[in-house]
Amino acid sequence: LVRVLLDLRSGGLALLSGSIGDAALAILAAALLLGLPRLIGPALALLCVLYVERLFATGESDLGILALSGVGILLVGELAQWSIDSRVSGRYERGLHVSRGLGLMWLSLLGVASLALGLLAATAPVAGGLGAAVVAMAAVVAASAVISVAARRAGHPGREA
Amino acid sequence: MIRRATPRLQAYIVLGAGGLLAGAAFGRPEPAILVAPLLLAALAGILFAEDPGLRIDVTAPSDRLLEGDDVRLDIRLQASRRVPWLEVALVLPPDLIAADGIRARGLQLEPGVPRAYSVLLRGRRWGNHRIQGVVARARDRLGFFAFEARIDPGLVLRVFPRPESIRRLIQPAETQASFGNQTSRRAGDGIEFSGVRPYSPGDRIRSVNWRLSSRRTELHVNELHPESSTDVVILLDTFTDLAAEDQSSLASAVRAVTGIANHYLRRRDRVGLIAFGASIRWLTPATGLLQAYRIVDTLLDATATVSVSWKGIDLIPPGSLPPKALVVALSPLVDERMIDALFNLRARGFDVAVIEVRPESYVAEPSDAFGATARRIWELQRAMLRDRFARVGVAVAPWSFAVPLEPALEEISVFRRQGRLVLA
Numbered sequence: 001l002v003r004v005l006l007d008l009r010s011g012g013l014a015l016l017s018g019s020i021g022d023a024a025l026a027i028l029a030a031a032l033l034l035g036l037p038r039l040i041g042p043a044l045a046l047l048c049v050l051y052v053e054r055l056f057a058t059g060e061s062d063l064g065i066l067a068l069s070g071v072g073i074l075l076v077g078e079l080a081q082w083s084i085d086s087r088v089s090g091r092y093e094r095g096l097h098v099s100r101g102l103g104l105m106w107l108s109l110l111g112v113a114s115l116a117l118g119l120l121a122a123t124a125p126v127a128g129g130l131g132a133a134v135v136a137m138a139a140v141v142a143a144s145a146v147i148s149v150a151a152r153r154a155g156h157p158g159r160e161a
Numbered sequence: 162m163i164r165r166a167t168p169r170l171q172a173y174i175v176l177g178a179g180g181l182l183a184g185a186a187f188g189r190p191e192p193a194i195l196v197a198p199l200l201l202a203a204l205a206g207i208l209f210a211e212d213p214g215l216r217i218d219v220t221a222p223s224d225r226l227l228e229g230d231d232v233r234l235d236i237r238l239q240a241s242r243r244v245p246w247l248e249v250a251l252v253l254p255p256d257l258i259a260a261d262g263i264r265a266r267g268l269q270l271e272p273g274v275p276r277a278y279s280v281l282l283r284g285r286r287w288g289n290h291r292i293q294g295v296v297a298r299a300r301d302r303l304g305f306f307a308f309e310a311r312i313d314p315g316l317v318l319r320v321f322p323r324p325e326s327i328r329r330l331i332q333p334a335e336t337q338a339s340f341g342n343q344t345s346r347r348a349g350d351g352i353e354f355s356g357v358r359p360y361s362p363g364d365r366i367r368s369v370n371w372r373l374s375s376r377r378t379e380l381h382v383n384e385l386h387p388e389s390s391t392d393v394v395i396l397l398d399t400f401t402d403l404a405a406e407d408q409s410s411l412a413s414a415v416r417a418v419t420g421i422a423n424h425y426l427r428r429r430d431r432v433g434l435i436a437f438g439a440s441i442r443w444l445t446p447a448t449g450l451l452q453a454y455r456i457v458d459t460l461l462d463a464t465a466t467v468s469v470s471w472k473g474i475d476l477i478p479p480g481s482l483p484p485k486a487l488v489v490a491l492s493p494l495v496d497e498r499m500i501d502a503l504f505n506l507r508a509r510g511f512d513v514a515v516i517e518v519r520p521e522s523y524v525a526e527p528s529d530a531f532g533a534t535a536r537r538i539w540e541l542q543r544a545m546l547r548d549r550f551a552r553v554g555v556a557v558a559p560w561s562f563a564v565p566l567e568p569a570l571e572e573i574s575v576f577r578r579q580g581r582l583v584l585a
Contacts, residue, residue, distance in 0.1 A: 041172025047193060048176060052183065055191050066191055076197040081304060088248055090265025099245040099269060103302050110205060111198030118194035157349050 001047065001072040017057075020050045031080060035087050040080045047073050067115050074111045078104050162212055162299070163310040169178050170305045173203040206305030213270070213299045214241030217249070219292070219314035228285050228416075229324040231260045234316075234325070235279040236295065244270040252293040252311075256286040257318060270299075284320030287410055288459050320458055322412075325420035325566040328365070329572050330428075333391045333487035334512040337448045342531060348457060353386040382455040391430040392446045392483045395456075396424060396506075398492030398499045399438025402465035403523035410518045413562035414491040417516060420566060421489060422456045433481050434459055437502060439468030443481040474502045474509075482506075488513045493520040507553050514573045515557040522561045 024046035031039035051069045055061065082100055086092070206253040218237040236249065250265035260281035275397045286289065298544050303316035308310030340476060341542055357370050360380035368382040395418050402411035418434070425432045426448060433446035434456050442462070474482075482488070488511050492499050507513045521540070527533040547557045556576035 009165045023322050039162075040169055041175065044172060044199075045176055045179075048180065048192075051195055052192055055189070056187075059192055061189075066579070070198050073195070074202060077169060077173070077199070078202075081167065085300070085304060088250075088265055089263075090248070090250065090267060091263045092267030093269060096246050097268050099302075100304065103245070103304070106251060107202050107205070107303060110201055114197040114201040115194060118190065118197045122410050156457070 001069065001074065017050060017053055020046055020053060023049065026082060028076070032083055034127050037081060037084050040077055040084075043080075044077050046077065063119065066119075068113070070115045071111045072106055075104075075108060079105060137157050162215060162310040164210070164212065165307050166308060167305055167307060170203055170206055173199040177203065202267045204305065204394050205306070206301065206303045209303060210301045211242055213244045213247075213308055215244065215247075215270075215297055215299055215308070215310060217239070217295055217297055217310070217312050219295055219312070219316060221316055221318065224317065225319045225321065227321050228284055228287050229410045230385055231281045231283050232318060234282055234292070235277060236276060238268075238270060238297075239275040240270040240272060240299070242272050242301045245302050246304065247534050248298045250296045251280060252296060253282070254290045254429045256284065256288060256320070257290045257292070258283050258285055259560065263303045264324040268501045270372040270399065282318065282543045284318065285407065286325050286409075287320050287322035287415060287461060290318045290320055292318065308427050311382065319461060322416045322460060324423055327420045327424045327566055328426050329567070329569065329570060329574070330421070331487065331489060331514050333393070333485075334577070350385060352388065355386045356382040357381045357383055357575075375552070390448070391425070391428075392433070392486035393421075393430055394423045394433040394435060394446060394482055394486045394488050394492040396488055396491065396492075396503075397434065397463060398496065399440075399462075399463055399465050399492075400468070400496035400499050401493055403495070403518075404494055405525075407561050408523070410493045410523060411463065411465050412518065414516075415463060416516050417491055417518075417560070418460060418564075419457060423453060426450075431483075432456065433483075433486070435477055435481055436460075436463045437472070437477070437499065439466040439470075439472075441472070441476055443478060445478075445481050446483060472498050472499040472502075474505045482511070486511065489517045491518060492516075493518045493523075494543070495520050500546065503550070503552065507555050513555045514577070515555060516566070516569050516573070517547075517559045519561045522563065537547060 006155070024043050025037050028043040029048065031037065031043060047069070051065075054065075082104070085100075165192070177196045177200035180199075181191045184190055184193030216239045219483065220235045220237075221232060222235070223232055238247070238249065240247075242256075245266070247270055248265060248267050251259065253259070253264065260283045264280075266278060268276065268278075273449055293312050294313050296311045297309070300306070301308075357373055358381065360374075360382050364382045368385045370381045397414055397418055399411065402409050404410070420485045422432045422434070429448055431446035431448045434442075434444040434451060436442040436459065443458055444452070486509055488506055490499075490503055490513065492503075492515065494514075494515070494517050503513060503515060520543075524536075527536045550557045556573040558569035558572040560566060
């Protein structure tokens, strides 16, 4: 994924994208080697930054790379978490990993579907101007806040379910 | 159960929000489309997360075992919802281990269908060991949430010390009046021939030695040794517990105490126990199987706790030290209070024998010349201490956990036999 996203048009850009890619790989390696799931998020963030850097540096939107990056980032996060979850020493049934693998496949399909929907929505003509953009941004922030609050409530450590 | 979100969920939401914001800010759809799978996965995770309604039952068919033996622990699980990823782990005390080395299991549960599995636990060291808990962690289908529960099964496994095998015991200097298996030094009714003496009124006719009497002018009777019982008090030093790797002086001493006590009790002797240390626990001498159980029960709670207060034998209840009792002490002889107590007991006329649980076995070999000199001085001091005991008639036999107890007991017996010859 990092190799696909590298921007090699000039020495400076190659250095910049290479540094971001290396940092993402280093953090991911640390997360896997040390078994720290908290480091998965920063590694994924750097992969997203790598894509955005390429997008704005080249200015061209390649749908193939976008789809690959979207599903790839999701798969990197899921596989890394799966690897860390399996580190607990003990005797595990084979069915556990089969079930997790099926879940991951299902999630990947969901990711592809969401990408397709996103692309369809992006290509649809939307009327408006600066006002519509501001409203859209507010809606995005509100939606993010609702999701965050829901996640926070669900994951409150002291809450008895 | 406590529900916890994994850090991945938070990361997906933050990245999703960031991508949406970046898309809106730069007026390009690509950043928002890039993070759409992450946002959708997070949403799906939140929507599908449900408490599995897990129930855990832990039972043990038997709560008693010998050191080194295994006991089965049955774990029964049931959930009201499907659990695709369940981890169950036992929280065990250090001296209780899983026999196959596997403490955690990963399994799946179908709704309403109970599942059970067994774990073999091995007692590494004697004592009352409480199973500290069973921890279960159920993950949802996408692994975004973990439902955690910890239950206390309230199970205490009693691991009895494996007794040292003994064939011969220390013969006491004096016996009690009651009937037993130990040949008394006194003359009386018994089986063992003691000697002959002139007849005196009151002697039974069947005691007359006719062969000797026919050669003399007066009647002579045979004298016999009666079989009497012995009072044995085992004095266990709980001031000190020297440890190295998985062995400790107290653990070894307790195994020896169990072996010695069982052997004397099998001979119908009365056996008492005094665990002499920071706290003093005692059992007045008694005989029988019940006393064997009492001794083991008392030993299971024997621990060496740090104390700086001076404790002498005055604190020991008189009833637990009957007159003419043989006192068998097991001690590494490193605490002054124990050494002083042993000298005091001897000064009060008790028949004392000491099995020294060698402290050298638990001390690392010196690594330099200074350490070697210090070690040599220490060993000389210990030799002097043994000599002091020998001079007051107390046999001290060094014993290490790596060798059988039998030679140490034999050494004490030899010392006591030679001591009698010298005194005669």
